Amino acid sequence: RTVAFARRMERAGASLLAVHGRTRAATHHEGECDWEAIRAVKAALRIPVVANGGPVRTRADADRCMEETGCDSVMCAIGLLLDPRLFS
Numbered sequence: 001r002t003v004a005f006a007r008r009m010e011r012a013g014a015s016l017l018a019v020h021g022r023t024r025a026a027t028h029h030e031g032e033c034d035w036e037a038i039r040a041v042k043a044a045l046r047i048p049v050v051a052n053g054g055p056v057r058t059r060a061d062a063d064r065c066m067e068e069t070g071c072d073s074v075m076c077a078i079g080l081l082l083d084p085r086l087f088s
Contacts (some may be wrong), residue, residue, distance in 0.1 A: 021053040037067040048072040
């Protein structure tokens, strides 16, 4: 379902797509992030894909996320709140 929705967004003209790797049931940053699902979306699209969700607390975590998902970039909220200079 997620890949089909992402393809529809691309066909509708989206120039970039951010994909969160958690389900609706995973609230308050609980549960595992499904980086395989993000990887599947990236593989199906031609536009840039941004990975979101997951244990990204360090630069190494962000690098690992990009490597495992194939995404073009990573969104990071909690990690940057904890360390605003995370990527400097």
